[in-house]
Amino acid sequence: MNVIEASGLGKRYGGTWALRECSLTIPAGHVAALVGPNGAGKTTLLNLAVGLMAPSAGSVTVLGGLPAGSLAALDGIAFVAQDTPLYKNLSVADMLHLTRNLNRRFDDRYVKGRLDDLGIPLPRKAARLSGGQQAQLALSLALARRPRLLVLDEPVAMLDPIARHDFMATVLTAAADDGVSVLLSSHVLAELERVADYLVLLSHGRVQVAGDVDDLLACHRVVTGPTAQADRYSEGLNVVHARRGEAQVHFLVRTNGSADPVPQGWEAHPVGLEELALAYLREPGAAALPGPARGDDAQLSAAMR
Amino acid sequence: MEIDKPISKPSGAEPSRLDAGGEEGSPAVAGSAIEFRLDPSSGMPTYLQLVQQVEHALRLGYLKPGDQLPKVRDAVASLVINPNTVLKAYRNLEAKGLAAGRPGQGTFITATLSQAGLPELTGLRRALSGWVVSADAAGLDDSAIVALFTSVLRDFRERHDSSAGRPDTADGGEAERVA
Amino acid sequence: MSALAMPARPEQNASVRPLPWRRMIWVTWRQHRFPLTGVAVLLGGLAVYVWLVGRQLHHAYALASACHPAGSPVCSVLASSFQSMDVQLSNGFVWQPLPALIGAFIGAPLLARELETGTFRYAWTQGFGRRRWTLAKLVLLATTVTAAAAAFSVLLSWYYQPYFTAGNQGRFLTALSPLASGLFDLRGVVFAAWTLAAFAIGALAGVLIRRVVPAIVATLVAYAGLALAAATFLRQHYLTALITKNVDVPGTALVLSQWWTKGSQFAFGRAPITLLQRICPPPPPKAGPGNFSKSDFVGQCLSRHGYTQLTSYQPASRFWSFQLIEGSWLLALSLLLIGVTIWLVHRRTA
Numbered sequence: 001m002n003v004i005e006a007s008g009l010g011k012r013y014g015g016t017w018a019l020r021e022c023s024l025t026i027p028a029g030h031v032a033a034l035v036g037p038n039g040a041g042k043t044t045l046l047n048l049a050v051g052l053m054a055p056s057a058g059s060v061t062v063l064g065g066l067p068a069g070s071l072a073a074l075d076g077i078a079f080v081a082q083d084t085p086l087y088k089n090l091s092v093a094d095m096l097h098l099t100r101n102l103n104r105r106f107d108d109r110y111v112k113g114r115l116d117d118l119g120i121p122l123p124r125k126a127a128r129l130s131g132g133q134q135a136q137l138a139l140s141l142a143l144a145r146r147p148r149l150l151v152l153d154e155p156v157a158m159l160d161p162i163a164r165h166d167f168m169a170t171v172l173t174a175a176a177d178d179g180v181s182v183l184l185s186s187h188v189l190a191e192l193e194r195v196a197d198y199l200v201l202l203s204h205g206r207v208q209v210a211g212d213v214d215d216l217l218a219c220h221r222v223v224t225g226p227t228a229q230a231d232r233y234s235e236g237l238n239v240v241h242a243r244r245g246e247a248q249v250h251f252l253v254r255t256n257g258s259a260d261p262v263p264q265g266w267e268a269h270p271v272g273l274e275e276l277a278l279a280y281l282r283e284p285g286a287a288a289l290p291g292p293a294r295g296d297d298a299q300l301s302a303a304m305r
Numbered sequence: 306m307e308i309d310k311p312i313s314k315p316s317g318a319e320p321s322r323l324d325a326g327g328e329e330g331s332p333a334v335a336g337s338a339i340e341f342r343l344d345p346s347s348g349m350p351t352y353l354q355l356v357q358q359v360e361h362a363l364r365l366g367y368l369k370p371g372d373q374l375p376k377v378r379d380a381v382a383s384l385v386i387n388p389n390t391v392l393k394a395y396r397n398l399e400a401k402g403l404a405a406g407r408p409g410q411g412t413f414i415t416a417t418l419s420q421a422g423l424p425e426l427t428g429l430r431r432a433l434s435g436w437v438v439s440a441d442a443a444g445l446d447d448s449a450i451v452a453l454f455t456s457v458l459r460d461f462r463e464r465h466d467s468s469a470g471r472p473d474t475a476d477g478g479e480a481e482r483v484a
Numbered sequence: 485m486s487a488l489a490m491p492a493r494p495e496q497n498a499s500v501r502p503l504p505w506r507r508m509i510w511v512t513w514r515q516h517r518f519p520l521t522g523v524a525v526l527l528g529g530l531a532v533y534v535w536l537v538g539r540q541l542h543h544a545y546a547l548a549s550a551c552h553p554a555g556s557p558v559c560s561v562l563a564s565s566f567q568s569m570d571v572q573l574s575n576g577f578v579w580q581p582l583p584a585l586i587g588a589f590i591g592a593p594l595l596a597r598e599l600e601t602g603t604f605r606y607a608w609t610q611g612f613g614r615r616r617w618t619l620a621k622l623v624l625l626a627t628t629v630t631a632a633a634a635a636f637s638v639l640l641s642w643y644y645q646p647y648f649t650a651g652n653q654g655r656f657l658t659a660l661s662p663l664a665s666g667l668f669d670l671r672g673v674v675f676a677a678w679t680l681a682a683f684a685i686g687a688l689a690g691v692l693i694r695r696v697v698p699a700i701v702a703t704l705v706a707y708a709g710l711a712l713a714a715a716t717f718l719r720q721h722y723l724t725a726l727i728t729k730n731v732d733v734p735g736t737a738l739v740l741s742q743w744w745t746k747g748s749q750f751a752f753g754r755a756p757i758t759l760l761q762r763i764c765p766p767p768p769p770k771a772g773p774g775n776f777s778k779s780d781f782v783g784q785c786l787s788r789h790g791y792t793q794l795t796s797y798q799p800a801s802r803f804w805s806f807q808l809i810e811g812s813w814l815l816a817l818s819l820l821l822i823g824v825t826i827w828l829v830h831r832r833t834a
Contacts, residue, residue: 030389031387031388031389050609051608051609052605052608052609054831071500071502071611071613072500074609074610074611074612074613075500075611077609078609079605079606079609081602081605081606083602085601085602085603085604085605085606086603086606087515087603087606088601090514090515094514097510097514098511098514098515099610101507101508101510101511101612102503102507102511102607102610102611102612102617103503103610103611103612104500104503104611138606145611165385168385169381169382169383169385172381172382172385172386172387172388173378173381173382175381175387175388176377176378176381176382176388176391177378193351194343194351194384194385194386194387194390195385195386195387196387197387197389197390217350267456270348272348
């Protein structure tokens with residue numbers, strides 16, 4: 001089942017397209033990271049997926065074909081927006097009661113146990129909780145609904161490192177225990193490599209990269225070698241991004257996955273997720289989307305031999 | 306890489322081997338004998354770090370056949386990593402024949418690592434010391450020695466594993482995709 | 485695609501029955517506790533006040549109306565003491581802001597606060613659904629404020645009842661039209677209808693403006709404009725006005741305008757000074773019996789010259805018809821505004 005399927009999805013504000021021609025299939029059972037610089041369209045995409053916005057073009061379905069925003073979709077998706085909106089003058093107990101009333105499923109025991117572990121007292125007003133506690137409360141309420149998909153919009157941007165650690169531990173434990181699929185957006189790449197196993201890279205409103213993290217890392221590598229031979233060697237390669245020095249050049253290339261040997265004097269290194277994402281973000285024309293490109297790579301590598 | 310000794314945990318039924326001989330009457334402790342730790346500065350993929358920690362623990366005797374590996378959710382909660390990463394590490398160990406999963410209970414060690422015998426280790430150690438002396442005489446400092454060794458080791462692995470057919474390379478390219 | 489995907493949660497039924505409406509009762513109450521309590525305290529306090537002064541008023545009225553003979557000095561004293569009671573309340577204008585305040589402070593923040601603080605991103609992604617959530621809140625709050633206003637209106641009607649009891653006009657009260665603005669609004673169904681309309685205006689302003697304070701202000705302004713239009717114009721024309729040549733239009737009627745005709749043709753509204761000076765020179769200062777007023781003199785003079793005065797008015801007997809007409813269009817307007825509000829909630833994007 002695909003938790004998110006977007007087809008030509010686009011959203012326009014006035015004359016500007018915040019998101020364009022976005023086609024995605026995010027499979028279930030993954031922790032998917034939606035990554036991109038500020039203004040890339042991450043929040044727009046998430047809002048479209050949870051039904052807070054209607055698309056200007058294309059369509060998006062969730063949880064295996066349900067229309068985004070329909071009652072069945074709302075039932076199965078829990079969303080925590082940026083800045084974790086809570087009713088500030090309600091107490092924690094009131095927020096629990098509220099969420100219980102507004103949803104079909106609510107695991108009271110789970111959420112009370114969580115809040116107990118976190119030391120969040122039930123009678124306290126939500127406004128008097130710390131930022132980390134508010135985030136944990138919002139997350140606990142979302143998970144108490146027993147959703148199939150948890151959507152988080154920049155959940156840890158405002159949290160200190162400890163709160164960030166605890167928050168993500170909660171998310172991942174829920175994913176491990178209950179099989180909740182997770183889609184979270186972030187503009188901080190460094191921590192995502194441990195956490196995410198599916199990556200969607202958005203830049204200027206378009207999807208640049210989408211795929212399973214293991215596959216992406218297997219399909220890319222950095223080859224390093226002398227600048228003098230750079231042009232000749234790079235002809236047969238699908239170079240995503242090049243960094244040239246006086247004597248040495250690094251090419252981040254996209255392969256078809258096989259570990260082809262490099263010529264004498266060149267070295268191949270594996271590439272990390274952050275390096276990969278940064279390289280694509282610096283090259284707006286490059287894209288790594290699941291689909292046809294693999295065939296081209298095979299022809300190119302064959303020609304190169 | 307460190308292996309943390311177990312601290313008693315409230316869950317689980319088996320007493321840890323290393324706690325045998327502890328106080329009388331202490332409750333049954335510890336789900337797992339080891340705790341994982343991540344080294345963020347190592348270039349190695351997370352799942353491989355976990356695999357290596359298990360193998361290291363096996364070598365040092367912290368783990369013996371029958372011991373339970375950390376539950377997926379416990380490893381996820383303490384390391385804040387993707388559950389699939391832990392699953393992948395455990396599958397890797399299963400493929401190597403070192404561990405096996407029991408449905409509903411967890412993953413357990415099933416074998417030990419074959420070790421080189423003690424005389425071989427001594428000989429290897431002596432050869433390596435000689436090489437280090439030569440490298441030092443040639444003017445290499447510590448990090449240059451390590452870089453050279455790592456590079457040679459990686460090249461060896463690549464050539465060895467690509468010819469062996471099923472790559473288990475250090476760059477993490479385990480080929481489990483459906484093409 | 486990794487073959488190691490975590491076991492995803494099993495499929496659940498794709499078609500879900502909506503959640504029961506009654507769950508929104510607690511939700512609405514808890515979220516709007518303060519404005520609802522504030523309105524309750526306000527109306528409660530005012531109700532106590534009205535009841536206290538009303539009892540005094542009714543008592544004074546009972547004394548004055550039971551007094552015989554009507555013109556004697558003793559009864560005149562009682563009559564004037566009744567008339568001088570609570571003059572500030574007597575024209576009803578002091579109650580006019582109430583529906584606006586109730587509607588603005590309960591209706592406007594309803595959606596505006598959610599949109600302003602961003603909590604709609606929580607509320608509209610819960611399982612209840614955003615349209616049903618909005619509809620439930622609007623209906624519950626509209627019903628509550630309308631019922632409270634209706635109850636208060638009954639109390640006000642009781643208070644003003646001595647002024648309108650048939651037969652006291654001419655005895656010791658200046659005539660008072662039940663159709664007059666200020667008092668018409670307080671009695672019957674219209675007070676509750678105006679409160680409902682203010683609430684509906686507030687809700688729509690809230691979803692359009694998306695900020696609480698500007699929405700409240702806009703609601704009050706819009707309400708004031710509508711109320712002014714109704715009072716000065718609409719209310720006079722719900723039914724075609726009656727026209728009479730009779731100079732003695734009953735005091736309870738709502739007089740719309742008066743004008744003079746000559747020979748079935750419109751002559752003028754008020755007699756021009758030049759004409760009066762020509763044909764109706766003012767009489768000597770001390771001529772005539774006591775109650776002879778200047779306008780009576782002008783009236784008699786003009787009619788001797790063939791002019792007829794016509795008066796258009798709405799009789800007091802049309803009070804309930806007018807109440808129903810005004811109540812109906814206010815109700816229709818409220819339903820329309822509420823419908824538009826729900827449609828906008830459905831269409832509005834984050």
